[in-house]
Each structure stands twice: as C-alpha cells, then as structure tokens.
Amino acid sequence: MVVGKLRPATVTVDLAAIRHNVKEEIKRLDGHSELFAVVKADGYGHGAVPVARACRAAGATGFCVALLDEALELRAAHFTEPILVLGITPANEAAIAAANDVSLTFGTLEWLQAAAENLAAHANTPLKVHIALDTGMGRIGFREEADLRAACDYLTAHQDTFITEGIFTHFATADEKDTTYFKQQAKRFNELVAVLPRRPKYVHVSNSATSLWHAACNGNMVRFGVAIYGLNPSGRGIPELPYPLQPALSLTSELTFVKMLHKGDAVSYGATYHAAGDEWIGTVPLGYADGWLRRLQGFHVLVNGQPCEIVGRICMDQFMIRLPEQLPVGTTVTLVGEDHGATVSMQDVADYSHTIHYELCCILTQRLPRRYINE
C-alpha cells in the first residue's frame, strides 16, 4: 500500500487530545482499576503505535486489539505491557501468542483443548487467557453455567498450560439512555462470574460507554476505545459527558484547481450538478479511495471558516466544491476539524452519511498520510 506522502491531503492526529481523554478517564476510575487502551483497527484509523504510546504516557497500563497480528505490531514496537486480543484467535496460533506474551480470548472448552494441543506441539510457554461471557451481546463467549464450569475445571487441571488472567463481557446497549437491557446483562454477568472458583486478575466489562455512564459491575479494568479518540460513543444519543472529550483527528487538504463555471455547466460523473450562474468551483484531491464516501455529495467542507457545498459526484481521488469567491490554488480545505472557529465533526459527517463515527475513522485508508502533533 502506497502512503501519499507527497500529496496535499493529511490526517492529523493530536496526541495531546488523546492524552487528555485518557487522563480524564483514569482520574474517574477508583484506585484499583486499570485502563487498557483499545487500539484495534490501527487505533481506529489514527495509527495504533503512536496512539498506544500517547495512551501509555497518559497512564494506560495495557492494550486491547482485535487480532493477534495487531498485538504483534505492538510487540514489534517494543510495548511490554499486557495486550489482550478481544476476538477469537484460531487455536492453532496459540503458541505464537504465548511466545509473544499476548493474552487470548476464548469462549468454548473446545478452543482450550485445541489451543493446548498447539501449545504442547511448540515451546511450552503457558498462554494467558481471558474468558469471554456472552451476557446478551450474542457475539462470543459462554452463555451457560455448565459449559463455563467445565472450562474452569479444565483450566484448573491445566495450570501449566494456561494462566487464567481475566474474565469479561461486552454490553450491547451501554450507549443508550434506556438501561433495561444493560441491567439484564450486568445481572447475568454476576451470575456467571459466580461460577468461577476464584477471581482472575482482571474482571472487565467496560467499553467507553460503560465506563463513562455506568457503574462498573465490580470490574477492575476498562477497555477504553472510541473515547480515547475524543468521540462520544453514543453519537448524539447521550450528550452529557463527565468531562469534555477532545477529538484527536482532523482531515485537511487544499485546492488543487480553481475555475469559473457559467450557468448550466456541469460537474463530475453523471453531470448531476449544473451551475446556477457564474460559480467558482474548486477541486479537492481526495475521494472515496481515501474513505471520503461517495454519498457525501451535497455535504460541505470548510474553506476559510466558511461551509462550501460538495457539488457533483465524489470521484475516487477528487471532488469539487462551490467556493464563495475566487480563491487561490493551495487554499486549505478542512474536511474534518476546526477552521477559523467553524467545525465539521466526525459526527456531522456520520449524520450526513447515515453511519457512525467509528466506521468513518476506520475507513480512512492508508493512502492518507498520518501526521502527529503535540507528541
């Protein structure tokens, strides 16, 4: 994958904002709880390694990722803190995880048995594991006491092979105002945890939304994700926050071409836009191949603090905007972020494109260079 280092389009990540968000959350935790920074999907598109460094500097004591490969990226960057893979890793990769001191998640006895085989066939380093409990998310984890008990018995009998480091669940509705389903899940979590012969080192239930808005079910670690990046996990659902989150990401470019169109002149594929009269039209060198969605046609970007409409279809690598006046090539265009006191937030882009900011961050492709400020 080519990174467009020589192009005028940049994702800027403010590491001071990331440190702020992590520090503020740690201040709210009781003294016994740790914050693990969730840096899966390349740190939600912000860059896993620089984000992880900023989180560690702000007090995070571990990391969560989705894939074993993502854990190995952090180990290759010399992170020595605990790293938990949140998804199910193929059991035949267990030895690789163990050799790199990466903790894996499981939710069936069969997975443990298969992982034990793989571990026995390779170097005999014990594997750290976290027990996933499905309390209502319907994704991964034990649902029944009997199955969980059988797995616990197996772990007790195989203490040279597995270190039971944690147990956790994931909430489906922690970002919603109605807490009915959340409470059912919390109750089920406590029932299932009671099956364990002893409490593992980490008991954790909190994603960002749970940590921000709910009591923590006696957990002692939070898996802090989207809020690290300064984004409200509920979107606009729960605007009240215990402290202001600072968005870390901005996306900027510059005008590469400016021209006047006359009444009736068309813009872009399908000729869907026609100038109503004399109009200054600017071209921005960024498109859907960068993750700037095609359905953002009609949305706006900021130029000199003024909103400028995206006119015509967004192309793979470029799109056009209507300017208030003739502006020079090289004028800064802000797609996401602040410009002269005006702001376009990821949430604004998400609202217009009928998705969530989580998704928009993740789909900013590697072709966009990442620049880090306030390191």
Ligand SMILES: *Cc1c(COP(=O)(O)O)cnc(C)c1O
């Ligand atoms: C992604 C993920 C998180 C982080 O969620 P946020 O909403 O980004 O805070 C926490 N736990 C699990 C299991 C996850 O998959």
